[in-house]
Amino acid sequence: RARLVPASGPGSMVSTDWDRFAADEAARVAVEDELLSAQSDSALGLNRVGTPNGAAEHEEIQKRNALRDAKESWRAREDVAVAQKHFVSDEIGVVRVIASEEVARPRSTSGDAAVPGTHEETPSSSQTPTNAIHVKNCKDCRFTLPPSLKTAKLFVENCVNVTLDVNCMVITQHLEIWGSTGCKLVFTKPVATVQVDSCTDCEIILKNGLEDLGAVVHATCGGFLNLVWSDTTGDESSNESSVDLVLSEKKVTPDEAAKQISKSGVHETPQFITRLINNKPLTEHVVRDKDEYPTTHRELLLDREEAAKGGDTHAQTLIKNNVPIELDTSNERAERRKQLGNDAFKLGDYPQAVVEYSLSLDLSPGLHAVLSNRAACFLKLGEHEKALRDAEACVLLDPTFTKGKFRLGLALHALARFPEAAQVLAEAEALDPKNAQIKDALKMASFKARQQAERG
DSSP states (O other): OOOOOOOSBTTBOOHHHHHHHHHHHGGGHHHHHHHHHHHHHHHHTOOOSSSOSSHHHHHHHHHHHHHHHHHHHHHHHHHHHHHHOEEEESOBSOEEEOOHHHHOEEBOTTSSBOOTTSTTOOOOSOEEOBSOEEEESOEEEEEEEOTTOEESOEEEESOEEEEEEEOSEETTOEEEEESOBSOEEEESSOEEEEEEESOEEEEEEETTOGGGEEEEEEESOEEEEEEEEEEEOTTSOEEEEEEEHHHHHHHHSTTOOSSEEOTTSOEEOOOEEEEEETTEEEEEEOEEOTTOOEEOHHHHHHHHHHHHHTTOHHHHHHHHTTOOOOOOOHHHHHHHHHHHHHHHHHTTOHHHHHHHHHHHHHHOTTOHHHHHHHHHHHHHHTOHHHHHHHHHHHHHHOTTOHHHHHHHHHHHHHTTOHHHHHHHHHHHHHHOTTOHHHHHHHHHHHHHHHHHHHHO
16 A cells, blocks of 8 residues: 655645655556556455456356356357347338248358358258248238248247238247237237237237237237137138237226336336136236236236145235235335346456346436446446446435445446545545545545646
């Protein structure tokens, strides 16, 4: 640690002492800057990745490296998946069949799908199904997926007046459509899930009846969203029935509010699910528990009843006292995300920790400790301006939170705003006089502030 010269008064130093001290230390500025970085990291409780100081740090570095390698491998797989997706884009006024030959990818000599542009991509009659078909930015079209086609998943994005006839096997039985208007999805095969987001005047048509549908998950749709199915009577004649899921949403949410306000004060966009319950389509509000698992009020009640029948005394008490089901879990979910962020931070995975802390703050912006934790991540990532903003927001919410003050001081220090850093760190020391990390950071900030003042 740099030698500090006693001051002759608050914030001052004897002139001759300072001149001699500055001259002696001028050649060591680079060393002091490196020491500052090291102390800042030490104050955060984690050293920069480098030569491990012991077995525990060596283990942490190994975990970080393994995590990094796993993420790189995952990103590589994601890149391959995107490359294997078949796009039908920007077509207008087209009526056509999307043939197997158009969609399928040639197999490599190893039996796997060949990567386009490589030496293994050779003409062959042996084809493999594509991962997904993505219909995007099309208008006034009708596309047919024939029975001979096989695909993993279907996507429809930003389309207008497009009809998609799905007569083929969709391996996952999953289709997503968003940002589209006046579109029709016609199914002659079973479908497990249709997800519809931000669409207007669309239809889902089940040619073989409601039994072919698992669920429609829908949110922020306008106009109408018709679910249409064929009813077969005893004389084998067929009639069509339908239900407008947008109207069904309004029955679940009578005030027709576009968003719901949670007890944490956050506006969350409501999501709905429509399924066949007791042989009728039922639309329910999606509720997420503290682990983000989607469920509904009806299912939570059933779970409570089953628990009570199984001898759960807590569930029995809740039923006896007629305690309502808690549908707003925003605070619990925020705490869960905070814990996931803490876990990622301990592993040194600071980018993932930022993601988890951000999701926590989305659910509950008033969690000052989470702001402080995210500021610590930004400091480790070298994002000093972002660290400053989070630390300032934390201190604004709770001026007595020592870690918030401390990280605010470190952020100011990293931005070379040494006088401000020294002032804030002095405030942090007043809150926790025995904290050695704060003392070290304050001494360094004070020294750098005096050095900066001398240089002018």
